[in-house]
Structure formats: C-alpha cells, structure tokens
Amino acid sequence: MSKFLFIESQDPLEDRGAEAYLGYALELARQKHPVTVFLVENAALAARRGAQVPVRDALREAGATLQVDELALRERGIGAERLAPGVQQGTIDQLVDLVADPETRAIWH
Amino acid sequence: MAERKSITLALMDPPYETARVTTAFRLAEAALRKGIDVNVFAYEGAVALGFAQQKPHANSVKGTTVEEEGHPNTRAWLAALVKLGDGQEGRGRLDWVNCGLCVDERGVFEQAGGRRGSPADFHAFIQRSTNVLTIGTR
Amino acid sequence: MGKILNVVERAYQGTLEEQDDQALWLVHTLQKAGGEHAVLLRGPAVSYAVRGQSVGSLEIAGVKAGNPPRLDQDLEKLRAAGVDLYAVREDAAERGISREEAIAGIQWVSRSEVPRLFVEASRVFAW
Numbered sequence: 001m002s003k004f005l006f007i008e009s010q011d012p013l014e015d016r017g018a019e020a021y022l023g024y025a026l027e028l029a030r031q032k033h034p035v036t037v038f039l040v041e042n043a044a045l046a047a048r049r050g051a052q053v054p055v056r057d058a059l060r061e062a063g064a065t066l067q068v069d070e071l072a073l074r075e076r077g078i079g080a081e082r083l084a085p086g087v088q089q090g091t092i093d094q095l096v097d098l099v100a101d102p103e104t105r106a107i108w109h
Numbered sequence: 110m111a112e113r114k115s116i117t118l119a120l121m122d123p124p125y126e127t128a129r130v131t132t133a134f135r136l137a138e139a140a141l142r143k144g145i146d147v148n149v150f151a152y153e154g155a156v157a158l159g160f161a162q163q164k165p166h167a168n169s170v171k172g173t174t175v176e177e178e179g180h181p182n183t184r185a186w187l188a189a190l191v192k193l194g195d196g197q198e199g200r201g202r203l204d205w206v207n208c209g210l211c212v213d214e215r216g217v218f219e220q221a222g223g224r225r226g227s228p229a230d231f232h233a234f235i236q237r238s239t240n241v242l243t244i245g246t247r
Numbered sequence: 248m249g250k251i252l253n254v255v256e257r258a259y260q261g262t263l264e265e266q267d268d269q270a271l272w273l274v275h276t277l278q279k280a281g282g283e284h285a286v287l288l289r290g291p292a293v294s295y296a297v298r299g300q301s302v303g304s305l306e307i308a309g310v311k312a313g314n315p316p317r318l319d320q321d322l323e324k325l326r327a328a329g330v331d332l333y334a335v336r337e338d339a340a341e342r343g344i345s346r347e348e349a350i351a352g353i354q355w356v357s358r359s360e361v362p363r364l365f366v367e368a369s370r371v372f373a374w
Contacts, residue, residue: 002366009129010247017247017256017290020358021373027362041128071135096139099240100114105365108242109373119372121269153269228273232280235251235370243372245270247257 003034005098005106011042012053018043021109022055029062036065036104038095039087044072049084060086067094115146115201117238119231121246123154124183129244130158134186136242141194141201148234149205151223154215154246156207159187161219184221191222206230250283250331252368256290263305267316268295270374271325278328285331286322287356287364293339295322296332296349319350326352333364 006025010018022037029035037059039047046053047068060066067090068083080089099106118137122129137147151158163182167175187205194203205223212218212225235241255270262268271286278284288295295318305312326332336355339346346355356364365371 004365007242009132015247020289020361023358024362024365027359028365031362033366040132069132092135092139093143096116096136096143096145099116099136099242100140100143100145102114102239104240105368105371106240106242107365107371107373108244152273153265228276229280231273232277232282235277235282241370241372243374245257245374246260 001033003101003104004028004036005101005104006035006037007095007099007106007108008037008039008043009041009109011045012055013045013051014042017109019055021107022059025064026055026059026062029059029064032063035059035063036067036098038090038098039066039068040072040095041069042072044068044076044078047073047083047087048078049082051084056084056087069095113144113146113201114239115148115237116140117148117150117231117234117241119150119152119241119243119245120155120158121153121244123157124160124163126154127246129246130155130183133244134190137190137203138193141190141203144199144201146196146201147194147203148238149203149223150226150228150231150234151205151207151211152231153208153211156211157215157217158183159205159207159220159222160184160217161221187223188221204234206234249367249369250285251277251370251372252285252287252364253372253374254287254289255292255295255374256288257374258290258292258294262302262316262318263312266312266314268318268321271295271318271321274330275321275325275328278325278330283329283369285333285364285368286325287361288332288334288353289338289361290335291342293334293344294342295319296334296339296353297344298348298350323350323352335361
C-alpha cells in the first residue's frame with residue numbers, strides 16, 4: 001500500500017478539480033492506502049462545521065487523515081471549535097514533515 | 110548517516126496574484142529550518158518573484174505611508190529565503206532556479222536571488238528529490 | 248518504478264500568448280532530458296485530444312502571433328517521444344467530445360480508474 005498526501009488548495013464547493021482530487025483521495029483511502037488530505041488556502045473553507053462537503057465526511061469514514069492549515073483557518077475566522085468532526089488543525093511544519101517523507105507520494109492541487 | 114532530504118517546488122504564479130506563492134514561501138522556510146534542502150523551479154510568471162526592481166508602495170485606501178504599510182515585495186522574501194538556505198547550522202540549502210526563457214520573455218533579468226537555469230535543472234531536481242510539488246497556476 | 252504522471256487540467260491559457268501549453272511543453276522537455284513521463288488529460292484539457300483543432304492566427308493592433316500551437320499535434324509529438332497519453336472518458340463525454348473525433352493513441356480511462364494510475368506512477372504532478 002502506498003502512502004498518499006493530497007494538498008488541496010482550491011475550494012471544493014467551487015472548483016470541480018478540487019472535487020475530483022478529493023474523490024481520488026477517497027477512492028485510494030477506500031482501497032486502504034494510507035491517505036492524508038491537507039487543506040490549504042481556500043480549501044480550508046471545506047473544514048468548517050456545516051460546510052456542505054460530503055466528500056470530506058466520506059474521507060473521514062474511509063480512514064483518511066484530514067488536516068487544515070492553521071494559518072488558512074485564522075485568515076478565514078474559523079476557530080478550532082468550528083471545525084467539522086474529524087478535521088484537525090495542522091501546521092506548516094507538519095505539512096513539511098509529510099512532504100519530506102520518502103514513503104509518501106505528495107500531490108499538490 | 111541518513112541521506113539528506115530534499116523537496117522540490119515548481120512554481121508558476123507571478124507575484125501578488127494568488128495565495129499559492131505565500132504557501133510556497135512558507136513551505137520553503139519551514140523545510141530549510143528543519144534541515145531539508147529545497148529546490149525551486151520558477152517557471153512562467155514565477156520568475157518575476159525575485160525581480161530586483163520591485164518597489165513597495167503606500168496604501169491610500171488604508172491611509173498608510175510606505176513605511177507604515179510595511180508591505181514586503183516578493184523579492185525581499187526570496188532574498189531572505191536564499192540567505193536562510195545557506196546550509197549552515199543545520200539548515201537546508203536552497204537552490205532557486207529561474208527558467209531562463211521565461212525570464213527573457215518577461216524582461217526580468219535583474220534578480221534578488223537564485224540563478225538562471227532551464228527545465229534540465231528541474232529534471233535534475235526531480236531525480237534527487239524526496240517529493241516534488243507542482244504548484245501550478247490556475 | 249512507474250512513469251511520472253502529469254495530470255493536466257488547465258487548458259488554453261497559453262495558446263495565443265505563449266503559443267503552446269505550458270505544462271505539455273515542459274513535459275516534452277523533461278522527457279527529452281531523460282525523464283519517463285505520462286500525461287493524463289482531465290477537465291477542460293480533455294479538449295486537447297480533439298483532432299484537427301487549430302486556433303489559426305492572431306493579430307492584435309498589427310502585431311501577429313507567429314506560430315500558434317496545434318495542440319492535437321503537440322500531443323502526438325509527446326506520444327512519439329515516448330510519453331503515454333491518457334484522458335478521462337467522462338470528462339470528454341460531459342463536454343460532448345466523442346472518441347471518434349480524438350487523435351489516435353489516447354488511452355481512455357474512467358474517473359474511477361484514475362487512482363490506479365496514481366498508484367502505478369512514480370510521482371504525480373498536477374498542472
């Protein structure tokens with residue numbers, strides 16, 4: 001099983017490319033590949049509790065790790081208490097550790 | 110001794126247009142501070158990130174002077190990253206390459222840091238990097 | 248180790264001004280430099296596969312773009328250089344593009360098959 005890191009920068013509510021990439025991540029997670037999805041920039045809008053992003057919840061149910069850039073959260077006024085279930089704040093240091101992991105295939109979209 | 114880790118970022122965005130540049134700069138800094146080497150291939154509009162003639166400006170909407178605004182140009186961040194990425198005291202090394210053809214067609218010859226190169230440099234980066242992020246423009 | 252999979256979705260942004268597609272041009276140079284690459288067209292970029300497309304010439308205020316690309320032919324050149332070409336079937340169908348009007352040599356995959364390509368690739372670059 002290959003480890004995958006999907007860094008999503010686009011708002012999946014607006015961008016069909018983002019929707020597609022999160023779908024790829026979901027399929028890989030369902031196939032039991034270890035998958036981390038790290039939301040940055042406008043993709044952070046999908047992290048708010050109440051945001052209507054079914055693929056986010058499906059990813060969690062499929063066992064994927066969901067993190068969101070703490071700077072992007074602050075920028076958008078999304079406090080930790082407003083995060084959707086299963087979404088964790090992540091730091092840029094944590095993101096670098098994931099990108100620098102030789103076992104991980106990292107993909108930016 | 111463990112092999113040095115390195116990551117490569119391929120950037121395409123020009124200055125000031127998107128958040129991708131900011132995220133890429135943050136990634137580069139964090140990696141360098143962790144002792145991870147960073148390679149950047151600046152392609153298309155990204156070759157203007159280091160253009161040395163960028164100047165900060167006042168902001169009449171906010172009523173701030175140049176000094177009060179404190180608006181760094183991307184060249185300042187690029188130069189600071191190059192300085193940080195000296196490989197000293199446990200830090201990683203930064204190799205910032207500007208696509209030469211892209212520099213030519215934009216006329217941004219005077220640069221605050223990095224070096225002129227070509228896709229062959231990007232190919233070499235790909236060969237030796239732990240991971241490569243293509244942070245393309247949208 | 249599989250090839251590097253270049254997923255191209257951004258399309259027609261450099262056709263006139265740059266006279267190519269920036270991602271396809273770069274993939275071609277990387278392949279020539281000794282890399283092993285594949286291209287997957289998704290989203291609007293599936294339209295690059297349509298045979299016979301040509302933007303013609305562009306002239307603005309008397310300044311003429313001299314050599315606009317033929318994107319279908321650019322894809323064929325990539326294939327001749329050893330780059331595997333894939334395109335997402337549903338993305339083409341949604342845009343009314345049939346396989347009959349596409350160039351030969353494209354391997355059509357369904358959306359659900361894309362993750363398999365990710366697993367098989369050595370790296371995945373999203374453009």
